[in-house]
Amino acid sequence: MTPPQRQRRSPQEDPPPQPAQDKKEAERPNPERLYVVAGADGNRADLDLVTLIVASVEDPPHSATPEQAALLRLCAAPLSVAELSAYLSLPFGVVTVLLTDMLAAELVQARAPIVRKALPDRSLLEAVMHGLQRL
Amino acid sequence: MDFKGSETIPGPRTEDQLPHTAEAAAKIVIVGGFGVGKTTMVGSVSEIKPLTTEETMTQAGVGVDDNFGSASKTATTVAMDFGRIKITEQLVLYLFGTPGQERFWFLWNGLFEGALGAVVLVDTRRLEVSFDVMGRLEERGVPFVVAVNTFPDAPRYPVADLRTALDLSEDVPIMDCDVRRRASSRDVLITLMRFLHSLAMTGSRT
Numbered sequence: 013m014t015p016p017q018r019q020r021r022s023p024q025e026d027p028p029p030q031p032a033q034d035k036k037e038a039e040r041p042n043p044e045r046l047y048v049v050a051g052a053d054g055n056r057a058d059l060d061l062v063t064l065i066v067a068s069v070e071d072p073p074h075s076a077t078p079e080q081a082a083l084l085r086l087c088a089a090p091l092s093v094a095e096l097s098a099y100l101s102l103p104f105g106v107v108t109v110l111l112t113d114m115l116a117a118e119l120v121q122a123r124a125p126i127v128r129k130a131l132p133d134r135s136l137l138e139a140v141m142h143g144l145q146r147l
Numbered sequence: 148m149d150f151k152g153s154e155t156i157p158g159p160r161t162e163d164q165l166p167h168t169a170e171a172a173a174k175i176v177i178v179g180g181f182g183v184g185k186t187t188m189v190g191s192v193s194e195i196k197p198l199t200t201e202e203t204m205t206q207a208g209v210g211v212d213d214n215f216g217s218a219s220k221t222a223t224t225v226a227m228d229f230g231r232i233k234i235t236e237q238l239v240l241y242l243f244g245t246p247g248q249e250r251f252w253f254l255w256n257g258l259f260e261g262a263l264g265a266v267v268l269v270d271t272r273r274l275e276v277s278f279d280v281m282g283r284l285e286e287r288g289v290p291f292v293v294a295v296n297t298f299p300d301a302p303r304y305p306v307a308d309l310r311t312a313l314d315l316s317e318d319v320p321i322m323d324c325d326v327r328r329r330a331s332s333r334d335v336l337i338t339l340m341r342f343l344h345s346l347a348m349t350g351s352r353t
Contacts, residue, residue: 015304015312016275021282060257061200061229062172062241064165082156089164092172092241094229098198099158103224104255105202126173126238127261128289132347136238137263140173141340143234147192147333 057112057122061094061104064123065111072119079110080119087120163195165239172239175336176259178247178284179268180276184296185244186228188268188326192333193230193242201226202254225251242336247280259284264343265291266335268326271301274312281313292320292342294335318345 065087072081079100086099097107114120126136177185190197203222228244245251245258252258259265265284269277277293284291293313297303304312306321315321320338325331 013302013304015271015302015308016278017312018275018278018281018314020314020316021285023288024286060174060261061243061255062174062239062261064169064172064239066167086156086158089159089167090169091159091165092231092239094200094241094243095159095198095231097200098229099156101201103202104200123169123171125261126171126263127257128263132263132343134344134347136173137340137344137347139238140234140240140263141337141344143232143238143240144333144337144340147232147329 055112056108057115059093059108059111059122060125060127062092062125064090064092064125065096066090066121066123067119068121069119073117076119080114083107083110083114084119090123159195165233166236168236169233169239170237172241174241174243174258174262175339176243176245176262176265176289177268178245178265178280178291180247180270180273180280183268183270183273183276184326185268188266188294188296188324188332188335189228189230189242189244191327191329191331192232192336194233195231197228197230199226199228200255204251204254225254227255247276249279249283252283259287259289262289264339265289266339267291267293269293269295270298271295271304271309272298278313281315290343290346292322292335292339294322294324294326296326297323318342 066089067084067087069084072084076084079102082100083096086096093104093107093111097104100107111120111122115122177188179185186197201224203224225246227246230242232240232242234240243258267277267281267284281291293315295309309321313321320342322335322338324335
C-alpha cells in the first residue's frame with residue numbers, strides 16, 4: 013500500500029500576516045463586552061500565551077473591577093496568560109486587554125516568555141531535555 | 148461569558164502553583180487534525196490537569212456585526228487545550244494542542260512564531276489532513292517533528308516510505324508513538340528537543 017504524497021514547501025519571503033491585525037478581527041464579534049470589561053483605551057500590551065503574570069500588590073485597589081480583583085487573586089503566584097484565560101473563562105484577547113490596564117496601573121508584573129530565535133539557545137534546550145527526562 | 152465574580156473563580160490547586168522563582172516560560176505546539184490525539188497527548192505529559200483557553204473569531208465573509216444581546220451569533224469560539232511541565236524552579240514549559248486549520252492560528256498572539264518547535268501528530272488512516280499543516284510550518288520556518296499516533300487499525304508504513312510520502316528531509320525525525328502513554332508522549336517531546344538542539348549546532352535553520 014502506498015501512502016498519499018505531499019510536496020514540501022519553502023520558508024516564505026513575505027512574513028505571514030501580523031497577529032495583531034487579526035486580534036482586531038477577534039475582537040469584533042463582541043465589542044461592547046470588551047468595552048465593559050476592559051475600558052475603551054487603545055493599545056494592548058504585547059502579551060504571549062505564556063507570558064507569566066505576577067501580582068505586585070496583595071489587595072486590589074477600591075477602583076478594581078471584579079475581573080481585575082479575580083486576576084490579582086489568581087496571580088498571587090506566577091501564572092501564564094493562558095491559564096488566567098482558562099480559570100476566568102474569558103477569551104485570551106479579553107484577558108490581554110484587562111492585563112494591559114493592570115500593567116499600566118502597576119498592579120501586576122509580566123515576565124516575558126522564551127521565544128524561538130534564529131540561533132536557538134542550546135543550554136535552554138538542554139535544560140528542557142533534562143526536565144522532560146525526569147517525567 | 149458571564150463573569151462569576153472573584154470569590155467563585157477556582158484557581159490552581161495549591162500543589163499546582165508555580166514557585167515565585169519561575170522566571171520565564173516557553174511553549175511547544177502540538178498540531179494535527181481533528182481526533183488525531185492532540186488533547187490526549189497534552190493530558191498524558193502535563194503535570195497539571197489540562198486547561199482550555201478560548202478565543203472568539205468572526206466567520207469568514209461576515210463584516211462587523213454587533214451581536215451583543217442579540218440572538219444571532221456571528222462569532223465562533225475556538226478552544227485550545229494546554230498543559231504544563233515545570234522544568235526547573237525557574238523555567239516552565241507549556242504544551243498547546245492546536246487545531247490544524249491555519250485560520251485559527253492568528254487568534255493567539257505569537258502561537259507559532261514564539262514556539263520553540265512543533266509536533267505534527269498524524270494518523271496514517273488520514274495522512275493527507277496533515278499535509279497543509281506541515282506546509283504552513285515550513286513556510287513559517289517553524290521546526291517540527293512528526294509523530295505517528297499508532298491506532299490499532301491504521302496502516303503501518305515503513306519510516307522511509309512515510310518520509311518519501313511526506314516529502315521530509317532526512318534530518319526531520321519521524322517516530323511512532325502512543326499518545327495515551329506518558330513515556331511515549333514524553334519521548335516525542337525529547338526527540339523534538341534533540342532535533343532543535345541539532346539545528347542549534349548546525350545553525351542550518353531558523
